[in-house]
Amino acid sequence: MMNKKNLGFTTKILHYNKKKYIEHGSIHKPIYNNVAFKYKNAKHIAEVFQGKQNGYRYGRQGNPTVSALEKKITLMENGKYTICFSTGMAAIAAIIQGLLIKNDHIISSFFLFGNTNSMFNTINLQGIKIDMVDATDIKNIKKKITSRTKIIFVETIANPRTQIADLKNIGKLCEKKNILYIVDNTITSPYLFQPKTVKASLIINSLTKSICGHGNTLGGSLTDTGIYNWKKFSNILNIYKKYHYSKWGIIQIRSKALRDFGASLSPESAYNISIGAETISLRQKKACKNALSLANMLNNEKNISKVFYPGLSTHPQHKLAKKKFKYFGNILSFELNKNIKCFEYLNKLKIAIIASNLGDNRTLVIPVAHTIYFEMGKKKRKKMGISESLIRVSVGIENIKDILYDFKKALNF
Structure with a gap:
């Protein structure tokens, strides 16, 4: 049998779940429309809610169809963990909602998608400071770093004038300064570029765009590449530190952003995106x-x-x-x-x-x-x-x- 690491990009995403039996021999993970999930007994439901056992709590927080797509996106981005959301904007907002507090600081590319720009203007009014700079030159970013800087955010190719951020050097800077490096990979997609290669901490994809490709489904994703050391991130709540530190960021985002704010991807949308991603x-x-x-x-x-x-x-x-x-x-x-x-x-x-x-x-x-x-x-x-x-x-x-x-x-x- 071929080593999965040696398989090509398309072969990997077509056969990522080959070793796991899907109900009735289905090739694709079916659509699970249920909101609630049955447990073996009272102890079982308690252990799932307490994180002692794997399982689904409620449709807003996770679903087998959505989980299958999350595994596929993780594979596409060569990451560790992925959370899917109802839109790409929800995925970006989840970082703010799940990880930042008042007076934290973001440095962002000035050349941003219009709605991302609008959202950053909104959170700036809510007490999180944002500096917008020309990210094509690393010098502009270095000038704005403070002791409160938690995130540097860029897009791979800017929309609409196609400016390209100084991706590699920003990654080196973030690693040196212990700053979360967020890369929106939507315009390139995981097929053209994997931000993990430039030391991105978290990767955003609007699944609506090239990953789905058919203009019929909204969706977004956030992928943890496994590069960032969450022990160094000061905003992790103690309740999530009972897990392995590599999962602290993604678990806190899933709880404090997906669960609490509820921008969940529907099972039908997850299914459509998963099929679209194959091509x-x-x-x-x-x-x-x-x-x-x-x-x-x-x-x-x-x-x-x-x-x-x-x-x-x-x-x-x-x-x-x-x-x-x-x-x-x-x-x-x-x-x-x-x-x-x-x-x-x-x-x-x-x-x-x-x-x-x-x-x-x-x-x-x-x-x-x-x-x-x-x-x-x-x-x-x-x-x-x-x-x-x-x-x-x-x-x-x-x-x-x-x-x-x-x-x-x-x-x-």
Whole structure:
């Protein structure tokens, strides 16, 4: 029998549960819709609730279908433990709810997804200080570190202008300073990049995006890589220290964030995501190749003023992306020349769909300034480099000649 460590990425996630018998010989873990679970006797339920035996307490805290997905995500990220949530935003919020207290300090990349940015603004008002910096240069992070700094948070590739954080050097800094290093891997996905390789402590994935891939299910995950020493984290409550220290962080998050705030992933959603994840390598490979072709075509168009894509040699972090990522991702953005109106251009596209999701099998487009970044205001958008004509594209798996024709024809009307 082959050693699991030697198996390829796709083979691993297809056969991760092969040794365990699933009811009635099912290939997939079935959907368990039950909320309550039966126990052998009174002692059994007490021992499960006290953590002395493995088991399920209540549907909000865990479910066999969700657990199966958590094991799959852990394998994909080469991690130790994973908790799944109802959305990617819930997974990020769980870190704050489960691990931080008033006056703690976060250093975050300035180039953040709009909703993450909005959430950080909210918790800043609640007494947790946040400094937003250009994380493409480690020097900007070093300047902001204080004795209260608990977390450094970055995305692998920023949405929408594709800036790439100084991933490796931030990891070294966090290790030296005993700071939790949180990496949102959504735009790259575990197939293109594993943040554990840059010493990430915790990894966020919006399962809604490339991992599921079909635009039909919301979900998020938080994976503990096993790198961080939780003995050094001052906010762990004594009640959770009865477990092995390697589990302190994930158990506290599951209890204080998932259980108490209740952003649970449904069994049906877990099932859909698990099935979608099986083809991530096939979908990502195709979508990334399509994105590179589209970026190159747009970069040579006279009616396009700028194209932002890590696969272009002109991208500021192109060499870093080439070194760290398997492919350059399926997200790009571009600015139109002033003679072309953004809405009119989008309305002329016939294949690309005007929608706000990412990582779908279909190519999706959105006018960034007018939608997902509208709430932050023109001043902050300008500071982030988001122009009024910026269009974000999540490139799908369609035939590339059809994608290229669609975007080109809409430009040359």
